[in-house]
Amino acid sequence: MEFGALIKYYRTQRGITQAELAKGICSVPHLSKIENNSKEANEETIALLLERLDISMEEMEENEEKIKILIREFSNRINFYLKEEIEETYQKLKQIEHLIPFSKYIHIWGLYKYRYLLFKGKMDEAEHQKDLLYKQKKNFSQHEEYLFRYYNAVFLMWKGQYKNADDIFDTLHTENNYQASDGEFLYHRALVKSSLEQSGHAIHFGKLALQMFMNQHNFIRILHTLMLLGINYTNSNIYEEAEECFQHIIRNAKLLKEEQLLPQIYHNMGHLQFKMKHLNESLFYYEKSLELQPNINQHYLVTLYSIGEINYFLGAKEKSIECFQEVNSLAKDLGVKKFRLLSEYYLQLMSSPIKGYKYLESKVIxxxxxxxxxxxxxxxxYKMLADYYFEKDMVLEAVNYLNKIT
Structure with a gap:
């Protein structure tokens, strides 16, 4: 515990002058040096100063230990993605936050608060916390500097700046001499690689993260990592492994009562079945996903669009039109131009194929x-347009879009 700073804090808070506090204990210059941590005081002097301020040294030492335990607990609960428990520990730390600046955990607490705000998705507050931490950067230990850079990479990732985040992760990995990182670091690395559509790298780091989480019995993070692996196996056309991942998550999400994951799992399983050309199975999973989605947001929009597209390929024209009309209306309300254009394309396609493909070529692509x-x-x-032009014997136009694919 930084007793000098603590003494100064309570002295000024209680309106006591240095002369009043120092009287009969030490000189005023001596107290001033203690308060500014420019002079070490003996334990007896500290005890007398704290006693005059009606503060127990034993209590302060207990608080230091309490801060240490709570911060360790806070970190573990975030690592294990225990949402309710994280909030409980955070509130306990907030209650003693005024004491943390006087402990050796001042920077660690600031960093974990940054991590907490990222975890909660409070990006504006996280950015403010990042700026505050940057001003203290020169005082960080090597480990604290590592954490700051790591959390900055996570911040950039959530802001959609995947390349910048990836560069930081690569640098941190190299600086650590490629030693085994923890599961969270590997998971975030895999997530960034996935966002950059580098599925091979995402699978590599995802498998390493999965092994770490399995060793820790970190069940919720195992589900998250299997989801990530399933998505990237799908993108890499490794269908058997992808299906195994999703089936495993469905079983265990129910057992762990992580049912908020089910809409996302079913959506991704629907996409996998679509890529495997199992259209009826794809529709089944997409519809299950939509049923479980509580809010009409962009996730809902994407699933509804997928249902409309599957119905189109199955020849269920009326159902498809109904879906795309709803997608078009929701996309306008939510301000999502991509799905407004795509739904308009399909609606025109079912009305007039010539107009539809012209719209696809001139607006959507x-x-x-x-x-x-x-x-x-x-x-x-591209493939849809290429197929259309081949049917029309417009070979040069078809080849143009096939070249875009390759």
């Missing part, structure tokens, strides 16, 4: 290319 959209999505629509 340029927008997706400009937005640097998912390569998988672009490939899907």
């Amino acid at each position: 340029p927008f997706l290319e400009e937005e640097n959209d998912s390569q998988e999505d672009l490939t899907h629509y």
Whole structure:
């Protein structure tokens, strides 16, 4: 415990002058040096100063131990993704937050608070905390500096700046001489690689993270990592492994009562079945996902769009039109241009194929290319146009879109 800073804090809080506090204990210059941590005081002097301030040294030492235990507990609960328990520990730390600056955990607490705000998705508050920490950076230990850079990479990831985040992760990995990192670090690395559509790297780091989490019996993070692996196996056309991942998550999400994961699992299973050309199975999983989604948001929109597309390929025209009309309306309300354009494309396609493909070529594809959209999505629509032009014996136009695919 930093007793000098603590004495100064309570002295000023209680309106006591240095002369009043020091009287009969030590000189005023001596007290001033103690308060500014420029002079070490003996234990007897500290005890007398604390006693005059009506503070027990034993209590302060107990508080230091309490801070240490709570911060360790806080870190563990975030690592194990225990949402309710995280909030409980955070509130306990907030109650004694005024004491933390006087302990050796001042920077660690600031860093874990940053991590907590990222965990809660409070990006504006997290950015403010990042700025506060940056001002203290020169006082960080080597481990604290590592944590700051790591959490900054996570911050950039959630802001969609995947390349910048990936660069930080690569640097941290290299600086640690490629030694085994913890599960959280490996999981976030895999997540960034997945977002950059580098599925091979995402699978590599995901498998390493999974092994770490299995060794720790970190069951919730195991589910998250299996989800990530399932998505990247799907993107890599490794269908058997992807299906095994999703089936495993479905079983265990129910056992662990992590039912909020089920809509996402069913959606990803639907996408896998679509890629495997199992359209009826794909529709089944997409519809299960939609039923379980509590809020009408962009996730709901994506699933509804997928249902409309599957119905189109199955020849269920009326159901498809109904879905795309709802997608179009929701996309306008939510301000999601991509799905407004895509739903409009399908609605025009079912009304007039010529108009539909013209709309796809003139509106949808340029927008997706400009937005640097998912390569998988672009490939899907390039192939649709290529197939259309081949049917019309317009070989040069068809080859143009096949070349875009390759």
